[in-house]
Amino acid sequence: MAPRILITGSTGYIGGSVLAAITRAHPGYAVTAILRKVSQNYVDAYPRVKTIVGDYDSADILADAASQSDIVIHAGDSEHKGAMKALLRHCVGKMRKVGEVDEESGRSAPTETFGVLSPRVWSDVDDVEEIARLPEDRIHRPVDKLVFEAAAAHGAHIQTAIVFPPHVYGRGHGPGITQSYMVPFFYDAIIAHKSAFYIAKGENARSLVHIEDVVSLYVSLVEEAVKSLDTGTVRDECWGKNGLYFTVSTELVWKDIAAATGKIMASLGLIDSAEPTECTVDEFRSMFGGSGLSFHMFGTNSRSRADRGRSFLGWKPKAPGFFEVLEADILDHHNDEQRDVKAVLASLGKKK
Numbered sequence: 001m002a003p004r005i006l007i008t009g010s011t012g013y014i015g016g017s018v019l020a021a022i023t024r025a026h027p028g029y030a031v032t033a034i035l036r037k038v039s040q041n042y043v044d045a046y047p048r049v050k051t052i053v054g055d056y057d058s059a060d061i062l063a064d065a066a067s068q069s070d071i072v073i074h075a076g077d078s079e080h081k082g083a084m085k086a087l088l089r090h091c092v093g094k095m096r097k098v099g100e101v102d103e104e105s106g107r108s109a110p111t112e113t114f115g116v117l118s119p120r121v122w123s124d125v126d127d128v129e130e131i132a133r134l135p136e137d138r139i140h141r142p143v144d145k146l147v148f149e150a151a152a153a154h155g156a157h158i159q160t161a162i163v164f165p166p167h168v169y170g171r172g173h174g175p176g177i178t179q180s181y182m183v184p185f186f187y188d189a190i191i192a193h194k195s196a197f198y199i200a201k202g203e204n205a206r207s208l209v210h211i212e213d214v215v216s217l218y219v220s221l222v223e224e225a226v227k228s229l230d231t232g233t234v235r236d237e238c239w240g241k242n243g244l245y246f247t248v249s250t251e252l253v254w255k256d257i258a259a260a261t262g263k264i265m266a267s268l269g270l271i272d273s274a275e276p277t278e279c280t281v282d283e284f285r286s287m288f289g290g291s292g293l294s295f296h297m298f299g300t301n302s303r304s305r306a307d308r309g310r311s312f313l314g315w316k317p318k319a320p321g322f323f324e325v326l327e328a329d330i331l332d333h334h335n336d337e338q339r340d341v342k343a344v345l346a347s348l349g350k351k352k
């Protein structure tokens with residue numbers, strides 16, 4: 001029988017790109033999508049995907065759909081605890097969700113670390129225990145914790161895996177959102193600031209990954225799950241307390257990102273000078289309505305190594321580098337503003 005796959009968030013940047021890749025690689029899989037709204041565009045793109053109308057607050061719909069699936073890909077919202085609890089309620093198959101670990105995320109980092117290179121590079125193999133114990137104020141952590149708890153309590157029945165992309169770049173392939181967050185948010189902040197910028201020395205480093213490399217990790221994980229359903233053998237190194245996957249293809253220092261972005265935006269006539277400027281902590285704090293988002297997006301370190309995918313799933317990033325597609329990412333946002341930072345800020349803190 002064809003494996004039954006349930007996917008959430010498949011009109012979004014990551015979920016939409018994952019759905020496109022899975023249906024292309026495995027047209028025989030029986031895929032069901034939970035959507036807030038079923039558009040004609042979606043049905044035309046995926047005539048064989050069954051759709052169920054529901055949102056992340058529709059706990060019974062999520063729980064029922066998950067219970068009738070072999071594999072659940074939750075790619076929509078890494079902050080919504082209710083949705084994750086519902087998906088885990090009767091889950092008998094494999095669970096995936098998407099999240100990220102950001103070292104020194106803006107909510108908890110001391111100001112003297114902004115713009116300074118941290119020597120710490122996280123590994124999804126060597127640092128499993130520490131990641132499982134990260135404090136609740138880390139981004140996405142409350143929902144990640146639910147997955148760790150489910151793995152600990154029900155690991156014999158539910159195999160979980162959490163995919164932790166850092167900032168993702170490149171054009172997505174979904175029927176809805178095709179742009180990521182980082183470049184559009186930086187673009188908007190640069191327009192408001194009138195130049196590209198960095199904080200302090202601008203030496204904070206960011207792991208980065210192209211959307212196609214995130215997607216290839218998801219496809220490998222789903223294939224691993226299908227294999228274990230077929231054979232009845234679960235590889236302990238891939239799931240549960242070990243089921244953490246960083247997906248990193250490159251690392252860049254923020255000042256270099258700012259210099260390249262400033263150069264492109266100046267050449268497009270969007271700002272006067274290509275030179276990035278140094279910002280103070282107060283200037284950073286005032287961005288995005290004083291939300292602190294700018295520290296998390298542009299001022300902190302997020303350094304990780306994708307050891308697990310490489311070692312146990314044969315994952316290897318192959319997509320173009322950040323600088324190769326930066327101009328296209330900038331132009332995509334310039335021509336079609338899909339990301340609205342105000343809507344993102346309004347939604348933060350409203351998750352149940």
Ligand SMILES: NC(=O)c1ccc[n+]([C@@H]2O[C@H](COP(=O)([O-])OP(=O)(O)OC[C@H]3O[C@@H](n4cnc5c(N)ncnc54)[C@H](OP(=O)(O)O)[C@@H]3O)[C@@H](O)[C@H]2O)c1
Pocket residue numbers: 008009010011012013014015035036037054055056057075076077078079098099100164165166167168169176177180181182
């Ligand atoms: N993009 C990145 O760089 C990145 C990196 C690391 C982690 N992440 C995390 O990964 C997750 C997905 O990111 P993304 O970039 O793919 O986001 P996205 O493009 O905004 O997609 C979000 C998806 O979730 C759906 N959705 C949102 N709220 C919903 C609700 N209340 N009920 C049902 N569906 C809902 C959206 O459906 P509609 O079409 O109905 O709006 C859409 O399909 C997020 O939690 C994000 O923080 C993203």
